Amino acid sequence: MRRRPGIGGLQTAAAARDQYRLLGENVAKLRTDLMKEQLATFRSQLEEFARKHKVFSSVMNDIRKNPTFRTQFHEMCAKVGVDPLASNKGFWAELLGIGDFYYELGVQIVEICLATRPHNGGLINLQELCALLRQKRKSDREAVSEDDCLRAISKLKILGSGFEVISVGKRKLVRSVPTELNKDHNEILELAQAQGFVTVDELERRLSWTTGRATDALDTLLDEGLAMIDDGHRDGKRRYWFPCVSSISTSVVSDI
């Protein structure tokens, strides 16, 4: 005789489902616990290993001394989804001192940007910044790459101080003042990279701008302190120079 669905049957089925779920949860919890335990063991053993064999002291050395190694290290970290600079309290940062290295760079970059600001209006070419940085860190002159600068600057953004890297043509410029550069300004800076200066004529010819458009953009750049004029030419053409693209020096800092 076929069993008719009744309240008792439903209750039995529900009870069975509960049992299964409970069992499932238990198994999952067991598995996570086990994994957590294994991870903790792995980590403590890794640390133990590192301390015992001083593996990381040589890695640390390489990190501080060797820019290529540093780049490779960052690539490796990116692959496994770790940001070694996320916090200085992190496992890697603490163990490798990599955070300190970039914080130090960051401070020095801020110092250089401030010191050169009277001359360049707060916009400096990445190459020049690097050169000045190397000069400042005489002890390990070769050991700072542009990649390092960029990483250190990206960390400075957290301070909200308006540090930013902008690309103009093939070059990268580091901005330390909250100036907004529009497309026209960028094109002027790009053109200026060839000789260090531009003329209104050149802008009209190369970019097919009207005189008004060219002078407007140039006047803004002058007002922002990013450009300087040079009237000393017989052709009567005013030259607009941009200290941020044509570095006059790598020793501005030592004068200050």
Next chain:
Amino acid sequence: MQKLGDFKLPQFFNYPPYFTLQPVRDTREKQVQLWKELILDYCRTQKIFVIGLEEEFPLFSNHLIESRSLSNEINLIHGAGSLSNEAREAFLSALVSEGRAEWLDRGHRKCLILWHRIQDWADILLHFVRDNGFEDSVMTVEEIRTGVESRGTVHTLTMKSKSAVVHLLPAVELHGIDRIILMRALKLLEHKGKLAIFKGTSADDEGVKFSV
């Protein structure tokens, strides 16, 4: 780094736009500041007391920039890398307004550079008098400028130590001092009762009686 004799020129000296007076106020202020420092530094180390606006002056043109632009263009107005008269006058006027220079004429063509203010020159004179025991002596103005006493002191200075160069001895500072500046400092001291100036038979033998 570029040099003028043994004088090291600052980096901005090689950047052409620094030779054109800048139109934007902030930029011009920075430019003027750099030029003021350069002019004072240069005059101090080279012992230059008077700058003539229309005369050749090593700082007023940069031959490196000139020759660089000459290769592109053949002609120049006041020339690339050469200060316009307007710029020269602006920089010197900035020094004048700070008491570090004085125009010698109404037309602003000649400028007296005071890397020491008159007051400081007067103090140096007093030190010179005390160091050499001239408290009650009589000297001619020319003696103070070029006299045996000062030259003798130059000699001992170089013999003694090189570190003394940082704080030059008064006699060394006074050696070769511009006559106008010296007379101004002497008059200041006369006013304070430290000395009396008396006239000789010609302008060359004006005398000073110290009473420090």
